[in-house]
Amino acid sequence: MPDTEPGGRRHEKYHRLIATAARHPPMATAIVHPCDEVSLESAVEAARIGLLRPILVGPPARIRDTAARCSIDIGGLELVASQHSHDSAAKAVELVQEGRVEALMKGSLHTDELMGAVVARTTGIRTARRISHCFVMDVPSHPHPLIITDAAVNIVPTLEEKVDIVQNAIDLAHALGTEPVRVAILSAMETVNPRVPSTIEAAALCKMADRGQITGAELDGPLALDNAISEEAAAIKHIVSPVAGRANVLVVPDLEAGNMLAKSLSFLANADAAGIVLGARVPVILTSRADSLLTRLASCAVAVLVAAARRANSAAAIA
Structure with missing residues (x-):
């Protein structure tokens, strides 16, 4: 090759x-x-x-x-x-x-x-798990691979379905040898806003991880994309967490957001996207x-x- x-x-x-x-x-x-x-x-x-x-x-x-x-x-x-x-x-x-x-x-x-x-x-x-898709993105300008889920199978997943989507991605990250696994639950903002449902679900997923309903990773959210992958952006917003700025798993609100994120990385940042379905x-x-x-x-x-x-x-x- x-x-x-x-x-x-x-x-x-x-x-x-x-x-x-x-x-x-x-x-x-x-x-x-x-x-x-x-x-x-x-x-x-x-x-x-x-x-x-x-x-x-x-x-x-x-x-x-x-x-x-x-x-x-x-x-x-x-x-x-x-x-x-x-x-x-x-x-x-x-x-x-x-x-x-x-x-x-x-x-x-x-x-x-x-x-x-x-x-x-x-x-x-x-299986008992929800079927979900993950892209493993190789972005040349980024220091490590990024897992993006779900950008191909679940169109508008419910909170219950997102639990499996997140767990599938965490298990994938471990299989790839990623340690530690840092999961960012993405939205358009980093604060919980009742008018933006994805921020409510992000907060719920993080609390579910605290209670052991999601295991194997650090979760944080809601996080905007810049706060998830840029330590500088996270510092400017005064976001202090093990995930902010260093996420290696990105969980999108819905298929449309995930598809646009993955294709933006592919066509604007010369990234390649390996794809796999889990569950x-x-x-x-x-x-x-x-x-x-x-x-x-x-x-x-x-x-x-x-x-x-x-x-x-x-x-x-x-x-």
């Missing part, structure tokens, strides 16, 4: 993340409907560098035709046949239920098709055709570390 991306962008944080994940055994992963060049390229490269052991789930003729047309060697990869994209998603979920794979990776199907199979009431792989029995790797190869591999690396942390936690619970 090159040290720089197009335009001279350096992403040392993603390179370190991939190197850390590659120390684990390759993770069995269902690549769901990989019928385009991006999907196959991602799977083959992730296998080459030791991140994944891909199982391609899709129509065999379409997959082989794409591989031949794009000169991608898939000869050593297992292929599970399906008829169409919905069938690919269903068969990939079956592989999870059979214990054959530890993750799912989106191919050339709509996210709704994949997630529909994941959350299906009778055949899906939901199911296995992590779900979500990538975009517009993502660079490095970003797609970083998403795979995040899933590898999440799965490794789950195995370690399960072993500790048994012991």
